[in-house]
Structures are given as structure tokens and as C-alpha cells.
Amino acid sequence: MDKLANHATLLGTVQDVSGTSVSVTLQGNQFSGLSFVNGQGYRIGQVGSFVKIPVGYIELFGIVSQVGASAVPENMSVEMPNGYRWIKIQLIGEGYKGGRFQRGISQYPTIDDEVHLVSEDDLASIYGRKAAQHHLVKVGHIAGSESIDALVDINKLVTRHSAIVGTTGSGKSTTVAGLLHALSDTVRFPSARIVVLDIHGEYAKALSDRANIYRINPDSRNANERPLQIPFWAMSFEELIGITFGNLPADGKAKNVILEKVIQLKAETLQKYPQTGISLDNLSVDSPIPFSLNRLWYELYCLEFGTYFSDNGKLPTPANWAYEKKAGGENIVGDPDKGIPPKFRKPKSVKDDPEKINWLPDVLNIRAQLDSLGAKLRISRFDFVLRPGRWRPKEDGEVEGDLAELMQSWLGSSRPVTVLDLSGVPTTLMNDIIGILLRVLYDALFWARNLSQGGRERPLLIVMEEAHKSWLGKSAQRG
Template identity: 70%
Template sequence: MSMRSESLNAATAIGSVQDVSGTSVSVTLRADRFSGLSFVDGQGYRIGQIGSFVKIPIGYMDLFGIVSQVGASAVPESLAKELPNGLRWMTVQLIGEGYRTGRFQRGISQYPTIDDEVHLVSEADLRVIYGKSDRQNHLVRVGHIAGSESIDALVDINKLVTRHSAVVGTTGSGKSTTVAGLLNVLSNEERFPSSRIVVLDLHGEYAKALGDRATVFRINPDPRNPNEQRLCIPFWALSFDEMLRVTFGALSTDGKARNVILERVLAAKAASLATSPIRGLTAENLSADSPVPFSLHKLWHELYGLDFATYYNSKGSPADPATWAYELDANHNEIAGNAEAGHPPRFRKVKNVKDDPEKINYVPDGLNIRAQLEALGSKLRVSRYDFLLRAGDWHPDAEGIVTKGLADLMKAWLGSPKPITILDLSGIPSSMTNDIIGNVLRVLYDGLFWARNLSEGGRERPLLIVMEEAHAYLNDNFDSAASLITQRIVKEGRKYGIGAMIVSQRPSEINATILSQCGTFFAMRLSNGSDRSQVTGALSDNLEGLTNMLPILRTGEAIILGEAVGLPMRTMIQAPPKGRRPDSQDPVICDELSPDESMTPGGWNIKPLEAPSYDPFVETWLQQNPIPSNNP
């Protein structure tokens, strides 16, 4: 060993191992290190800092660990009464091992023994462990190590995408900005020209941050923005049960109504397929779940007649619409309704007088789904549901013919020339948000699953799905469509090139099974104890000491843990420029700058209009669109 190596070892040695219990190691500090400061190559290091790294040399490799406790609480229970070294104890959690060649790996192949030396980890050690992005293509820079701006925080993109990840942090911790920063890095067209990311944006935050590299689909696109398109989720692309939930809703428990609807849907799809053949689908393998266009308006109109119609007894079969007793309008025309417009037919009241030649009765054997038919009729007439029930070029006519098919929809979502697709779901009625998210995820998963061996499938070109505000729809016991398919994605998606990034401010409200499948965590400031315990419980490493730091993290600072990093990193995430950040900032109540310095006075710093008009206020509210129709 050279003189310099000996002097470095002497400078970095801080104590020795006294107790080993699993991955937890108790260490006594050297008496000459009790000052808490040591210098290595002219740089000072604080000894015994919670969350700092230490190494234990064993032969030709070093064990690495994180300091989780310091002082009296770190004394082993068996020695608590004796305290032979006063309060100069610390507890270290072992997390991995490195070799003198510079290679580092997670996990422990052997354990330290009594009196093994414990050393500080210097910046030179960290540079070896964390590596350099210009040497390894799979590493991307997301920021720098907190306290060491010269050391890049690098994550393994392979593990980040396919092994799933979670970004968690309380409101105001910089969570949305962190996600935007990560997506900016992952969508770099020079490094990753085939990157493919779908963002489920519940609040319309990311169009501003990612607009130049994203195609935005929203219910009410801005006509001035060429990157925005109308969001269309055609009902016929859903499975039969998915379609029932978002159209008819809950049906009677006897199953009669469901069976009748299923038979009619299957017949309508068969007729549509015969008129407009679809490659890969035949009459033999057609099912009610097959994504074949058909007219829901026509089906609704027919079922409405079965449940509401009255008929003239004297005219023959009650099942024949020619015998039905329609009401008459002012011009004495029958009110037979309009299927495409969602207008129901109107029928005369029952007239059951003995020997009356115009005796009128209800059509027998109705489906008993009057409430569901009325509700569906209102959806067909209200524009808020047009993204689903009148989905633009994907809306079928009475014969089930559409302008664009399922391949066009998949190309729009997955084959955009831009690397990011933002599905802005902020305009979807809250009552069906959970179902719609589940339906979108299921369509994406099924498409990539079956096309996994093709050039646009998941194996050849993996997909990352970013689920913003995940606690809003993943907070049950897999009773909802969103939870069921998300569980499948996080458990099986890795094999087919589908990765998930779960983003939430309340990880304690997310189903624990889903969170436990996330291999990498970007844990930002979390003040709530149950949220911190949920993150700690989902981690495979014994890192309670590190996660105890979560309440004191700065805005924009995260502890990155898991498979995408060699060692857990306390990182300052590189935020995008101010003009490219998510639209999630708090409104300004009072500007901190003086009026002379400020370019954007705060909301309460400016005088209101003398005679403001609230007509646009009410118009945007009623049409569920933040842009008034008369002021684009």
C-alpha cells in the first residue's frame, strides 16, 4: 500500500464495527473523530450525518451503507446499560458492495465482522459509484447530488421505465416540476429518437411545460395551437362491460337486460363487420368485446321503445313498432324520436277500457331499465360526453360506418411524430373519470401486449405511462377499472415493454399492492406520517433512517431510491426553464416585488374592472370549457 493510500485511509477512518444484525451494523466512533469533522484532500466532511454514506473495506471490495442513527439511540440493546463508549455510536444500514475496479452492485454477498474499520465515503468514491453519463448510454442526468454540485445524479433509464417508478411529494414540494424535468430528459430526441411517453393529465398542467415536444389531446382544444387535437375515446373501442359502465350504468341483477343488450350489440357488430370488413377479424372470432364500430344511438332508440312503448291491442303483435301508439305533435305527426340526436320517442298513455276499439297497453316483457335509458339519452344530447359518444371521425353512422378506425386512433396516441402524448382528461365528467382512465389504460395495454413482437409493439419500442394524481383513482381494493388494469401493468407490463410512473401527493391513499411494484422512488418532501410509512414499506431496502429525512427536504429536492440508482441519492432535481414548467403554480395573491420591479402584479395588487361582465364567467362554466366561444 502506498504512503498516500495509507494517509487517505487514516483520514477517512471514523470507527469500527461492534455489532452486526442482518443488514444493520452498529459502529463505535473513534475518539479522535468525536469533533465530527474530517478532512480528505483538503475537503471537510461531517462525521455521523444522518443519510450520509460510509464504507467498510473487506478484502478486495467495500461494503457501502447509510447512516440511519447517531448517538444514544444507536447503542445496541444488549450494551445500552454499559455504554462503554458514551454516546459515540451510530447505526448503519448496508445497501450494496463495490469493487476496486469501480463496479458497484446492490445487495450484500458477505457481512462485516467485529472491529472491521468504517470509513467516510469521499466525493472520489461517489464519482466511481454514480458513474458518468457520457460513458454509459443508459444513464441520464436528472440533477446533481445535494451538497455536491460537481456530481451528477444519474438514473438508469432501463430500470426507470420497465421496472416502474413513483414520484411522491406533498403539495408545493416541486412534484409536477420534477415530473416535467424527467420527461424533458426522457424525451430528448437526440439521445432517444424513438422514446414514447403517454401522460394522463387530470388537471391540464403539462401542455405548457411540454408543448413543443408533445401532442396534446383535450376535449376542448385551443384552435390557435397546432399541437392540440380533440380528445376522442370511441365507445366501441371498449370491451362490452366497459361500455356498459360508461353508458347504461348498473343493470338489474337478474341478468336479463344485460343479455338482451349483449345480443343486440353482437348483432350490430356482426352487421357492421359484414358491411365494412376489418382485417384480422372474422364473423367466427367476433365477440361483444371486439372493437367494431356500431351505432349506440340506434341501439338506445330500439331499447327505449321496448321499455317505454305502448301499443294498440287491435293492431297485432306488440313487438312490431307499426302497432305502437305514439303521441302526436301539433301537426298530428307521430313523435317517433330521433336516434342520432338522442331524442326519445313519446308514447300514448295506457287506455284499458273494456270493449274500446283503441285499447292501449304497455309492450310486455320490457327490460326494466327505464332509468338507465333516460340517463343514456341525456348523455347522447349533452356535449360533455361527445368525446365518448360522438367521437369525431370515429363516430359511427346508423350502419356502423366510421371515417377512421382503431389503427388511426392508436397511431394518433402511440405513433405521433412527437415523443410525448398528453391525454388531457380535465374536461371529463368526474363521475366517469375512473372508468375512462381504466378504459384508456386497458386499450393501451392490450394493443402493446398483442403487438409485442412487432416494430411498434412494446418490446421493440417500450412505452412509459405517466399517471398524474394517481391517488384519485388508485385508492380502492381493485374494485374499479383503473385499479384493475394498473395492477396488471405494474405486475406484467415489464415483460411487454410497458412501464408506469405513479405520481401522487398522497401515497398512503394508493393501493399498497400497486405502490410496492414500483422499483424506483423519487421521494420529495412528505410531512404526513402515514405517507412516509407507505413509502418506507414499499421499499425493498432497510432505509427507514433515510426516509425519516423526507419532512425536511427543500422544494425541488428528492431522495431517489431503488433499482434505477446504484445508491440512494439525495438530489436536487434539474427543473425545466421557467417558461416550460407545469401550469400548477399557486395564484399570486400579493407580489413580493415593489411595483417598479414587478412585471406581473399580484391578484390583490391590481384594481378590479369598474364594470366587469360575468357573462363569459357563466358561459365557460355552463359549456365546461375555460375558453369562451366568442373569445378564442
């Protein structure tokens, strides 16, 4: 760069250095806030803009973080020369003059070192990789120069954690949709596989031509929309408790009884419908074996609310349970399949009354939890998880669809993107459902790690909307 151009790009000089934070005084002749170099206009001291500091053969690059009086170093604020204007920059990387930019700082500026505008040639050294390279995808152009593409390294994006952040209305969702469009180009990336957890239902329309959409209330007119169904029996025991019963008594008695009953029901299913790789010897409460949740709820309800005729020293059995009766004399036994509970007569133990009615023993103190679960079994908005279509077990545990079929529909489709639209999930379940989905997806890839469907040949990119919310931390702890 010749002396004239070098003078035109000069912003000011370094006055204070604190680690990677550098305070700079602007030149006294920089009043317009706009400078022209080779016909190109540059904003002076704009927050977020790049600057460079030549130090010998090295050029240090930084980003403007503060402008104005607040950028003055504390130890100089009282003696600040009249008419000086200040900016504060954060050093981010370096490079040899005309060479390649690299992150990190190996040396630091000194007092009175010159600070210059970053020209398009400089920006090209920072961003200037060609989008034609197979592992790079263009997502737009950089804010400082429309002639330089903004590129994303696909290898790093898929194999690392990353985040897109910005203020409300800044275009985060639009950016994500554009990025997903680029990544799901089946010509360029035939092995692309993406799962989007969409809690606001924003991406179905944007990706409708290349995605399968799973939502609680799918549009039957759209062939790409299908019902979102998450089998409760594929959850771990702790996840299942959170979805169904919620908080249980601290003494642990109820939790142990429920655990034993779940294992018993899963064992009965396994005996009737054997599955490869699982036997009664290695069966656990977390094994993904179908069982009837309605039957579990009904049996627990009877134990908790039930009464029986205890006269003549009778022991409680279903044969002598004290049901209330209908007008026609029939017992009101309820309907487990519909989530309708039975009704029992109130206890009475009058001395001269031959009919004595007593509570069933071993009360678990979970009446409120059982009432709540019964309501969920009757309300359609919980069907996606408690009555999940082809994956809903019959009373004996038989199901039409297995877990492999469900994972195949999510991860093995011919379309590169799967959108799990969670906008219809009850807010009380949202945290748990997201954690469950992440855990199930991880388990599916883990157990398929030696197959082509696993992560070796086709890595899975999971896109989470509003990942800053507290449920992400909870999900990560579960996973």
C-alpha cells in the first residue's frame, strides 16, 4: 500500500493496551465518520467493524467494541485531551502482510502504534476462501463488503457445537432456514441428514420442499406432514415418571412399586413377543419394551382408591372389591383403555352392620398423581406421547410399529431434513419432551454406530431453536 493510501486508512494511534483490549484515539481530522479509499467508502469507528494495527511484518486485526466517551481508559478519563475521540477494540487475530489470517495473538501493540481501516483486500485475507470448495457453503456476504462471500465450513459445523445469536428481529430464523437450504442440497451433499427441533413451528413452510414434517396436528392435505408420535415405553424410567406421574412422595415407596410393576409388564410383553437382543435375564426398567400404560394406571388406581368387603376376615381380592353400582345393578369398574377410573364405595365399619367395607392395604399416597395421569389419558392433546398411534401398546403389550420403524422414518428418509414440530406440545411437557428426543436420537445413533444408518457415514446435524433456554441445560444433563 503506497503512502497516500496508507494515510487515507489511518484512524488513530494506540494509547492503552490491556490484554487483547486496546484503546485508541482517533485523528483530529476524522470528523465526518466516513473515509474513502480507492473509491470505496468506509465507516470510521463503527461498532463491529474491523481495524488493523501493523507491527513489523505482522498485522494485528481487531473489532471495534466501544465508541465515544465510554471507550476512554479509566486512568485517563480525567486528563483526556480536549477534542480527542476514542474507540476500544478487541484483538482477534493476526497475519503476515498479504498473508493468511489466523486467530489468536502472538504479540501486542505498543503506545502510538498506528491503527488503520481494514480494506476489502484485508477482508479478503480474512474471509477469502472460495465457495467452490466442496466443504464450504455460501450463506450470504459479509456486512463489511458485499463482494466477499460469507462461508461456512460444513465439516466444522456438523462435527462441532455452534450457535447463531442475535437480538429479536435480527434474522436468526431466516439465517438458519437459509443455512438449512444450503446444507440440504442433495446434489452437493447427498448424505445430508438434519433433524430440526422446532418449538414455534417456523420451519415447516420454509423447508416444505425438502423436509418431512412431524407435528401433533398434521395437515392431511400436505403429503409431507405426518403425526408426531413419541412412544412412552421408549423412555427411561426417570423420563417416564416425569411425563406421567410427576413428583412422587419422598419416601420412595410409590416409586419402587411403580418400578416393579413396569418391569413386570415389560417381562410379560417380552415373553409373548420376544425381541432380538433382549431377554428376561438382561431386561431392565429402562429397556425399550412396550407395555400398556393404561393397564399400569388402572391397577395402581385400584390399589390406591380401592375398598373391599372385609367381613368374616376376608382378604382383599378383585372378587370382593366394593365397587359402586349403576342403576341397573352393574359394578362401575371403569374402562382402562379410555382412562375412565372405577368407583369404589366408601369404607364403613359399623359394629352391628354385617357389611363391613375397608380400604385396600399398602396405600401409596399418589392419589393426585393418578388423577392427573387419568386426565392425560383422556385428553387428546397428550395422545402423541401416551397413545402414540401405531406405537401404542395393546393391553398385552403388542404394538403395530417397532422402535426401529420410528427411527427409520425420522433418520432414514429420502428427504434430507426432518422437522419435529413441537409447537403443539403442552408447555408443561416441553422441557421433558426435548430431553427425551435428544436422548432417543443419541441412543439410536449409538446402537447403529457400526451400521450405515449410524453416524459414521452420515453424521446427524441437530438444529435446536432457542437453545439458550433452560431446557437445553436439562436436556444435556439427561443425555
